[in-house]
Amino acid sequence: MMYTKKDIEQLDRITRLTIINSVTGIKPANLIGTIGENGTTNLAVFSSVVHLGSNPALLGFICRPSTEDVGHTFQNIQATKEYTINHIHPEFAKNAHYTSANYDANISEFERCNLSEEYIPNFKAPFVKESTFKIGLRFKEQMDIKANGTMLVIGEIEHLILPDSGMVDDDIDLEASNGVGISGLNSYYSLKKIERFPFVRLHEVPDFKK
Template sequence: MKLHKEDIERLERAYRLNLINSISGIKPANLIGTRSSTNKENVAIFSSVVHLGSSPAQLAFIMRPQTAIPRDTYPNIMETGFYTINHVSEAFIEKAHYTSAKLLKGYSEFERMKLRPEYIGDFHAPFVKESPVKIGMKYEESIPLPNGCIFIIGSVQMIICPDDIINDLGQMNLESYAGVGISGLNTYYGFKKLDSFPYVRENEIPEFNEKI
């Protein structure tokens, strides 16, 4: 298959949607938990969480355009300034996926999908109890994107995970807790560790024998 821009634009809508959503490869599967100023809980799946920097520790994710009737995640973050990012594992893929449903405002996906909210200390937003890796976030900034989406930047306030999934270098083993990723909109993949390589310095690059 070889498609130019004009060919892509002529594709059937659903086919184009699936193709363009999947060509970026596997993306992390995360549940973002929020709670409104009136204590209404919300959780929704996102595949756009990215690392921004380690000092200060910052992560970001992309929020879809807000319509005249915005969904709960964005307003909750704007109201309270706090949210959580929770890794999805194989044990609850189906429940996590169905949090993408458009429920009526004020209805909790925690309750509908039988996921358990967990509060840790005095952190305002709920974590997902089933998640093996939980990250408490504080909202820092929103950047409007050309397509109407919003780039949400937050600072890491808290990390909760089992001690044995992190090695002596601080590297997290995603395979050890059956973490999953998303391709496109609704296809999930498991993680298997293939190898680990050192931080690259030019004088340490090995001599490779042939082109692949």
């Protein structure tokens, strides 16, 4: 099967979204938690979280432009400068998925989707209590992507909370922490570790032709 650019453009919207969202393979499944200036919490599922650097520790995610009706996540980040990224686990993957509906700004997805808010001292944004692997971030900057009107939202890690079982030999083991991945718009996958290779040094590269 092969799709040309023209073929892709002629697909119906949902089919095109599903296919193009799947071509990168399995992506991390996360819930981003925020709180508005009026105290209403917001929770939304994202599969676009990426590592941008380790010193400082920066993560980014892709966000659609905000309007009065959608984009409450970024509106809240702009207002409070803090947000959380919470790994999704199989036990609440269904609840997490349904946070993607376009709820009114005065409705908390935590309450509507039966997920629990959790707070730590001196940090405004809510974590997801059901998640065992969660990150608290402070907003640093946004980068507009002119090609499609989206933006890359960049934050610095201020808090990293994960289970002891999620660390194996000083390495985060996503299978041990029971992480979930997403493909397309609505397909969720469990993660299985297949191997761990050493940090690559040039003189240690095997001769793959043997």
